[in-house]
Amino acid sequence: MNYSLGVVMDPIAQINFKKDTTLALLQAAQDCGFQLFYFEQSHLYLENGRATGRGCPMQVFDDENRWFSLDESREMPLGDLDVILMRVDPPFDNEYVYSTYILEAAEREGATVVNKPQALRDCNEKIFATSFPQCCPPVLVSRDMAKLREFHRTHQDVIYKPLDGMGGAGIFHCKPDGANLGAILEMLTDHGRQQIMAQRYIPEIKDGDKRILVVNGEAIPYCLARIPEAGETRGNLAAGGRGEARPLTDRDRWIVEQVAPTLKEKGLLFVGLDVIGDYLTEINVTSPTCVREIDAAYNTDIGARLMSGITHLLAQKR
Incomplete structure (x- = not known):
């Protein structure tokens, strides 16, 4: 049909x-x-x-x-x-x-x-990941300058980022010396008027920020590791990172197992998980990417998998 x-x-x-x-x-x-x-x-x-x-x-x-x-x-x-x-x-x-x-x-x-649509509204791509604390690094969502500063004192090496950005825009790496911390927090929080995320820095970013695609609750068995340019902390392709397709690790598959039931429950059929090292950092629900790069490396035909899942849903409705 x-x-x-x-x-x-x-x-x-x-x-x-x-x-x-x-x-x-x-x-x-x-x-x-x-x-x-x-x-x-x-x-x-x-x-x-x-x-x-x-x-x-x-x-x-x-x-x-x-x-x-x-x-x-x-x-x-x-x-x-x-x-x-x-x-x-x-x-x-x-x-x-x-x-x-x-x-x-x-x-x-x-x-x-x-x-x-409801899930698109409910699942902010940064905050949604915090629903799975067993998968995440230490993280704080706040607009309170004192709390954000205390997070840095505790963890020393911290990433600060807006809750509504994409492509690595607005991400700041604040090292143990705390240089420019005040200016970073003032800018990102608009002087305490908007919530942001603080996340303990994960040094494995040098090996790539992995995009794992999940179709109807099942992981594509390969990911795209987005590797930062020299001197960068952002692996996003839009920020100059290069992509390298790789098989999933056991830890990657474990993270997918933790998240997948909730994705299916919320009607999130096509999702991209971002994983650095052993940690889930974001869950992309609006317009996950990296299909072409993974397909080219491993002939996965991810689009056909998604269409198969959609066709199955449509057949059930009829």
């Missing part, structure tokens, strides 16, 4: 063809027979309580010079789509939240939304 799939994403003309995970997922969906429809956040609206969008029928191609084509847009009830992929990159701002409300209405009207 053919299904329809809508994707809500950033402008497709501006993506990086060679690295973009959303494009890889769309190619897999098209290969599985899904009819594709393209939306940006600005194309979504509620009319008399009904979730609606201005969608374009879309085709995707494995061609770096022409990776998509769009037909003329048309108004359509979002609930009539079989599945909707929410793939908009952070920042997780009010517009993102409003989009999840619209997608939640589409869900009530019959669409399956990946990932579940």
Whole structure:
């Protein structure tokens, strides 16, 4: 049976063809027979309580010079789509939240939304990881300058970061000498007006910040280790890190086992765990990446695995 799939994403003309995970997922969906429809956040609206969008029928191609084509847009009830992929990159701002409300209405009207809109709102990618303290390094979420300073006195080597960033933006490494600690805390907390995260520094970052992809509660058996440039503490590819695909370790698999039941319970079908050394540091639920790099190294076909899981859910609904 053919299904329809809508994707809500950033402008497709501006993506990086060679690295973009959303494009890889769309190619897999098209290969599985899904009819594709393209939306940006600005194309979504509620009319008399009904979730609606201005969608374009879309085709995707494995061609770096022409990776998509769009037909003329048309108004359509979002609930009539079989599945909707929410793939908009952070920042997780009010517009993102409003989009999840619209997608939640589409869900009530019959669409399956990946990932579940309520879970996207509930699971802040930094704070959600703290739900699994057995997996995490020492961590503090606070806007209290005294508490944040005390965390540094206790742990000496500390990472401070905003709760809504991505790609390594706004991350500061404060070493034992405490140089610039006051300025860092003033800037990140906006002088005590917003919560931030403090995390004990994990020296194994030099060996890579591992992205582990979890599809329907099961780990892809390989990860992408994002290795920082010399002199950097951020492994993010957007911050200049280089990617190296690797098999999961026993500890990686243990962390996935701790987290996976909660992911399934919350309707988080496609998730990226960030692991440094032996520790879980973040749980990416909005638009996990690194599919292309892992696929290229190990022929994993992660998109096909996700589409298989989605097709199974749709068959159960019918």
